[in-house]
Amino acid sequence: MRITILTGGTSSERDVAIASAVQVIAALRTRGHTVAVVDTARGYIPAADEPRLLSSVVGREPPTIEELVALERGVLLSGLSSLPVVRDADVLFLALHGGRGEDGTLQAVLDVVGVPYTGSGALGSGLAMDKDVAKRLFRAADIPTADWIMAPASADEVGRKLGWPAVVKPSKQGSTVGLTVVKEPTHFDEAVLLARRYDDEVMVEAFVPGRELTVGVLDGRALSVGEIIPQHEVFDYECKYTPGMSQEIFPASLTAAQAQECGRLGLVAHNALKLGGYSRVDFRLTPAGEMVCLEVNTLPGMTSTSLLPQSAAAVGISFPELCERICQASRRP
Numbered sequence: 272m273r274i275t276i277l278t279g280g281t282s283s284e285r286d287v288a289i290a291s292a293v294q295v296i297a298a299l300r301t302r303g304h305t306v307a308v309v310d311t312a313r314g315y316i317p318a319a320d321e322p323r324l325l326s327s328v329v330g331r332e333p334p335t336i337e338e339l340v341a342l343e344r345g346v347l348l349s350g351l352s353s354l355p356v357v358r359d360a361d362v363l364f365l366a367l368h369g370g371r372g373e374d375g376t377l378q379a380v381l382d383v384v385g386v387p388y389t390g391s392g393a394l395g396s397g398l399a400m401d402k403d404v405a406k407r408l409f410r411a412a413d414i415p416t417a418d419w420i421m422a423p424a425s426a427d428e429v430g431r432k433l434g435w436p437a438v439v440k441p442s443k444q445g446s447t448v449g450l451t452v453v454k455e456p457t458h459f460d461e462a463v464l465l466a467r468r469y470d471d472e473v474m475v476e477a478f479v480p481g482r483e484l485t486v487g488v489l490d491g492r493a494l495s496v497g498e499i500i501p502q503h504e505v506f507d508y509e510c511k512y513t514p515g516m517s518q519e520i521f522p523a524s525l526t527a528a529q530a531q532e533c534g535r536l537g538l539v540a541h542n543a544l545k546l547g548g549y550s551r552v553d554f555r556l557t558p559a560g561e562m563v564c565l566e567v568n569t570l571p572g573m574t575s576t577s578l579l580p581q582s583a584a585a586v587g588i589s590f591p592e593l594c595e596r597i598c599q600a601s602r603r604p
Contacts, residue, residue, distance in 0.1 A: 282370025487582030493534030
């Protein structure tokens with residue numbers, strides 16, 4: 272196949288997207304495919320420039336707001352169809368995370384371009400990225416999820432409705448960027464201001480204690496359930512992308528019934544959001560034994576050590592095979 276990787280972009284997860292792309296490129300080339308690369312902020316990257324412009328290293332912090340604003344000036348979503356490597360591709364592999372690459376904006380553009388792309392369509396991508404809407408759909412599908420309210424809200428209101436600690440986060444963001452676990456009301460306003468740097472809409476959610484679980488979904492099937500044990504209180508940006516900052520166990524040490532229920536709820540969540548292709552669904556298993564859905568990632572990390580590839584590897588699907596299967600299952604708008 273002629274496969275063009277779309278990566279980079281202008282979200283706070285830009286570095287993660289490029290790290291994913293580097294490994295997807297190598298994996299697909301080992302399977303004999305012709306692979307080209309486009310940074311949706313900067314344009315086509317010739318093969319000779321890939322080693323210089325693409326890095327598999329993710330820093331401890333996401334790019335600054337100022338760096339992302341500068342990149343926005345070069346974004347070329349509306350001009351993608353003019354690039355031969357996009358127009359003539361058999362499939363576009365979306366190695367993008369967050370922002371307009373994952374919220375349905377790019378997907379809507381590609382629907383017009385008419386080239387098949389990996390992952391979910393514009394509707395499902397938008398539903399999953401908006402945490403408020405996603406949680407409403409979880410509730411409608413009888414998927415347990417933490418109570419929440421949307422800002423503006425006072426610390427007194429949060430205390431009455433949710434209690435402390437509470438999680439304050441941007442409503443449309445990934446990789447826990449802008450997220451704070453607020454333990455005391457005096458720190459609430461500061462957390463809201465931080466979240467607003469990344470999104471106009473801010474969610475305040477009841478903190479759910481327990482074990483951090485995740486399950487991949489591929490072609491309508493739940494993969495292996497894994498457990499993440501971060502060094503920090505939450506599985507934050509630093510723990511996700513800094514070697515040694517978290518322990519990831521696939522398959523998780525669960526009873527057969529717990530693993531089955533996590534997989535079942537993962538599939539229900541995937542379908543409730545009208546997703547296609549693949550996703551990764553994150554949960555907390557509370558001390559009382561309740562499986563609580565946190566969120567669904569429509570374009571999860573795709574380095575060989577990311578959670579979805581580990582979920583697939585635990586059921587016998589190698590990383591190159593996973594990348595190829597994602598391409599083969601790509602939807603045609």
